[in-house]
Amino acid sequence: MRNASSTRLFLFAGLLLAVALVLFVSPFANPNPDGFNRVAIDEGFAETETDHGLNESPLADYAVSGVDHEGLSKGLSGVIGVLATLALGLALFAFARKRRESDPAHARGEEA
């Protein structure tokens, strides 16, 4: 078993990579519709799309409202998304982890 500091370093490097990807690579991502939207356009069901309830969100369409520079706006929205996903993910998995301790069946070693 590797030590805990090696694991912390790995996690930190992983997070740094995710942040670097959205900040420096995502502004250069291919802007064309993805395969799914391409099929919707070509096959003729794209127009059935209705307005998204969060169209007015300050992060809508991967841009931070108020940041005019297109690439920077996208990159920053990505950083916010990465951190928000990390926070929500940590909360959910910590909940799942805790759930077992409070589960008496599991404490007795039974398969839940």
Added chain:
Amino acid sequence: MHIPDGFINAGTSAGAAVIAAGGVAVAVKKTSNYMEDMQVPLAGLTAAFVFAVQMLNFPVAAGTSGHLLGGALAAILVGPWAGALCVAVVLIVQAFFADGGITAIGLNILDMGFVTALGGYALFAGLRKVLPKERSSVVIASGIAAGVSVVLSALAFFLHFAIGGNVALPLGSVFAAMVGVHALIGVGEGVITAATIGLVLSVRPDLVYGARDLATPLELKPQVRTAGGLS
């Protein structure tokens, strides 16, 4: 691959939301059975990484791009049920980016989360059984499984569309178009997944759920102690 609001009718979307909610509850229970303290931050990081890579659209054909779905990748890193939860978390956050419909969240969690994570992992596990028991097999199996998982996801959408599409279209044509373009995107998915799994295996193989059987971390320690002159 994110289904927006309006493509699929309300009844089918609501049904998918109920199934997805049940699936998430089952996934939390399954995850709680094996998740250790150390794996909590790793699973959170996996979700964050999937969010990041989903923003990196790559070209697949003229005027068309594709992006990672990440369910198979997450499943191989942290286990199939936790992997599906990773994608579900990503989709919930993406709603605030107006990506993927709000009424379609259940459809998307099923197609992009459960189908790719559970389907992709099942395929990965099957390939591992027939391939030699070594690291390179894990990389190859992850690439193939991830690639095919994209086509499975496209098939799942087609099923929703056939049941509850809001416009009647020749289904054969939609089917061929969906499978065709997602086979191409699957190549990208496979390459990114294999590269990521290969990278993690090279630095911390013990953290890869799908390669637990290869972990032999205790073998070297006694030799190191002897060489250190303790005896």
